Amino acid sequence: MKSIVLLAALALGAASASAVAKPVEILNVSYDISRELFEEINPAFAAEWKTKQKQDVVIKQSHAGSSRQARSVLEGLQADVVTFNQVTDVQVLQKGGLIGNDWQKRFPHNASPYYSLPAFLVRAGNPKKIKDWNDLIRPGVSSVFPNPKTSGNARYTYLAAYAYALEQNQKDQTKATAFVRKFLANVPVFDTGGRGATTTFVEREIGDVLITFEAEVNGIRREYGDKKFEVIIPSVSVLAEFPVAVVDKIALRRGTRDVATAYLQFLYTPAGQEILAHNFNRVREPAIVEKYKAQFPNVRLVTVEDVFGGWDQVNKTHFSSGGILEQALLNQ
Numbered sequence: 001m002k003s004i005v006l007l008a009a010l011a012l013g014a015a016s017a018s019a020v021a022k023p024v025e026i027l028n029v030s031y032d033i034s035r036e037l038f039e040e041i042n043p044a045f046a047a048e049w050k051t052k053q054k055q056d057v058v059i060k061q062s063h064a065g066s067s068r069q070a071r072s073v074l075e076g077l078q079a080d081v082v083t084f085n086q087v088t089d090v091q092v093l094q095k096g097g098l099i100g101n102d103w104q105k106r107f108p109h110n111a112s113p114y115y116s117l118p119a120f121l122v123r124a125g126n127p128k129k130i131k132d133w134n135d136l137i138r139p140g141v142s143s144v145f146p147n148p149k150t151s152g153n154a155r156y157t158y159l160a161a162y163a164y165a166l167e168q169n170q171k172d173q174t175k176a177t178a179f180v181r182k183f184l185a186n187v188p189v190f191d192t193g194g195r196g197a198t199t200t201f202v203e204r205e206i207g208d209v210l211i212t213f214e215a216e217v218n219g220i221r222r223e224y225g226d227k228k229f230e231v232i233i234p235s236v237s238v239l240a241e242f243p244v245a246v247v248d249k250i251a252l253r254r255g256t257r258d259v260a261t262a263y264l265q266f267l268y269t270p271a272g273q274e275i276l277a278h279n280f281n282r283v284r285e286p287a288i289v290e291k292y293k294a295q296f297p298n299v300r301l302v303t304v305e306d307v308f309g310g311w312d313q314v315n316k317t318h319f320s321s322g323g324i325l326e327q328a329l330l331n332q
Contacts, residue, residue, distance in 0.1 A: 022055070023058055024055060024057050025057070025058040025059075025256075026058075026059055026259055027060045027077075027078055027079050027080050028062070028080070028082070028263070029062045029072070029079035030061060030062065031063065031085040031152060031193075031194070031242075032064055032066070032146075032153065032193030033063075033198065033215075033216045034063060034083065035063050036279065038059075038061055041267070041275050041276075042059040042061075044266075044271060045057070045262075045266045045272075048266065048271070049262060049263075057263075062079070064192070064193055065147075065151040065153070065193035065194070066086050066153070067150055067151065067152055067155075068150050069084065070084065070090070070092045070093060071092070073098065074092065074098070080246070080256045081247060081263060082245050082247060083242065083264075084242065084244075085152040085153060085156075085242050086155060086243070087241065087243050088311045088315060089152060091311070093245070093247065098248065098249045098250065099245050099246070099247055099249075100248050103245045103246075106246075106261075107244065107265070111245060113242065113267035113272070113276070113283070114242050114276045114281040114282060114283050115240060115242060116213040116215050116280075117160070117282075118153075118156050118157045118211055118212065118213065118214075118237050118240065119212070119213070119231060119233050119237065120209050120234065121211075121216075121221070121229050121231055122209050122210075122232055123208065123229060124226070124229060125230075126232070127208070128140070130208065132234050133160070133164040133165070133183075133234055136209065137183050137186065141186055141208050141209070142186055142188050142206070142207040142209075143207060143209050143211055144188070144200050144206060144210045145197050145212060146190060146191045146192060146193050146194055147192055149319075150193065151191075151192065151193050151194060153194040155319065156213075156238050157212070158184075158318075158325060159238050159308065160234070160236070161179070161183050162176055162177075162318075163238055163308075164179075166307065167236065181328045184328050184329055188206055189206065194213070197210060197212060202220060209232075213240060214296075215279055215281045216280075217229075218231060219280060233297045233299050236300045236301075237300075237302075238303070238304065247260075268285075270285055270287065273288040274288055277289075278292075282296055
């Protein structure tokens with residue numbers, strides 16, 4: 001009898017240990033140029049989760065243009081979390097019933113753990129003497145950035161150029177539209193996402209300037225060194241927030257809500273903020289801001305809300321069918 005009880009206890013203990021040890025898997029659907037960033041974040045979070053929860057977690061990644069990724073999730077890509085570069089891409093999932101209406105209240109800073117801005121990467125010596133947005137409409141200056149129709153990255157670039165033009169022309173929208181028409185006409189090829197644009201500029205050696213997030217241009221400079229590229233911060237740029245959200249409908253069905261929430265919370269911890277800043281993203285944790293302040297030049301940032309009246313208005317005026325962007329692309 002005692003042996004039977006002992007065997008039963010051992011079996012129960014083994015079952016419990018197996019349950020604890022069983023790994024969990026989540027999918028983070030992210031924007032195109034965040035690959036290297038999450039290659040550092042994922043193992044750091046997994047180690048913390050293992051220590052606290054005694055459970056292994058495997059984080060899988062999917063990368064493409066942010067707006068394209070949002071459509072993929074709507075069409076069935078099983079994302080437990082999304083880490084996008086544009087609020088409207090999360091709103092698409094909210095309107096599609098996949099994410100709760102309160103998603104921006106669940107995490108600090110309107111669910112944006114870090115931010116960046118469109119910046120310039122030019123070739124060594126800056127042969128075209130590019131310093132600000134007005135240089136990018138000059139004849140003979142070739143700019144490289146992805147298609148604003150598919151890339152949140154590129155939408156920020158377009159909006160930053162438009163905001164600059166509005167300032168230079170006393171908020172005259174006709175003149176600002178003429179400015180961005182020239183700006184877009186100087187783009188030799190529109191890739192679908194930020195990493196494709198980087199490949200076009202760096203590896204195919206097309207263009208005089210790459211316009212992408214500050215984190216990306218600094219990452220390229222770190223990889224290749226100052227002998228090949230230089231970073232230029234324009235006089236004014238647009239604040240680019242990076243919203244994150246648990247995809248409620250999928251995470252609840254898959255039983256991953258707790259780990260998915262903890263994964264996004266990790267981005268706000270000192271450890272997470274350290275990794276973000278090390279990869280040239282601007283963060284909000286005061287100690288980390290102070291530590292990395294030398295690598296982030298002062299720049300005047302304007303917001304989509306202040307200049308354009310918010311994302312709903314931007315989408316209606318600029319990015320809708322027949323909007324200013326489409327007309328500018330058609331009438332080059």
